[in-house]
Amino acid sequence: MKLTHLVSASLLSLFSTLALSATFTFTAIPDEDESKLRTRFDKVADYLSEQLDVEVKYIPVKSYSAAITAFRNNQVQLAWFGGLSGVQARLLVPGSEAIAQGFEDQYFKSYIIANHTVELTRSDDFPKLNNYTFTFGSKGSTSGRLMPQFFIEKNLDKPVDQIFKRIGFSGDHSRTISQVEAGVYQIGAVNYKVWDSAVEKGEVDTSKVKVIWESPTYPDYQWTVHSGIDNDFGAGFKAKLTNALIGMTDKDLLASFPRSSFVPAKNSDYQPIERVAKTIGMID
Structure with missing residues (x-):
């Protein structure tokens, strides 16, 4: 060679x-x-x-x-x-x-969750979210921001900044749950898997925070x-x-x-x- x-x-x-x-x-x-x-x-x-x-x-x-x-x-x-x-x-x-x-x-989903003081109950109909404080998760989240914003604007027919009194971004789904549970925000959007897992493990006080709407799948x-x-x-x-x-x-x-x-x-x-x-x- x-x-x-x-x-x-x-x-x-x-x-x-x-x-x-x-x-x-x-x-x-x-x-x-x-x-x-x-x-x-x-x-x-x-x-x-x-x-x-x-x-x-x-x-x-x-x-x-x-x-x-x-x-x-x-x-x-x-x-x-x-x-x-x-x-x-x-x-x-x-x-x-x-x-x-x-x-x-x-077949993923988002939940809209609310603090117990919010007088909205779980329904298949889209909730009337006007004039509440609201938190998404991360700004780049699919289940905590993109799809919830899409469904909210589609159902209420106006941009989110014209719907809510104040909008925040918690950073992740775990913090969204804790902030809504604590009343820092009245309503939030969360990944259904994170919510279901946290509830199953006893990490959520369901007397203080509740699911009020479940999105279509994506x-x-x-x-x-x-x-x-x-x-x-x-x-x-x-x-x-x-x-x-x-x-x-x-x-x-x-x-x-x-x-x-x-x-x-x-x-x-x-x-x-x-x-x-x-x-x-x-x-x-």
């Missing part, structure tokens, strides 16, 4: 070894209490490391926009995004793909992988990652999301979210 061929083969082997030994990093939108997220995603990192035979590290971020920025800059190769943040990230990184979603994420959370992942970690890595996520069966790990299972996802599943975001002016 010629020297040039030997050198080329050696460099190729070295590149492959470096790629396969690199740390695979991922993040997640900070939609709940930070300690809960750390516990959940450190376990995900251990699971993926075992399944993929590479070092896997979870990198926490402080905001939805920080998760998108980390993905755009390839500081993370995978992210657990909400519907809107996933759409935003994929628009910034051509070739990136939604590859898995929770089974429940195909697609939400998903795992989105960076473009070029097979170039960085070897041929077939994306397929192996997808299979690992869909094959997650550990009951405790699934319950921490909480999801019953993960199923395949694709970018086109989130076109309804993109249309709504354009309708209310959250993306161009």
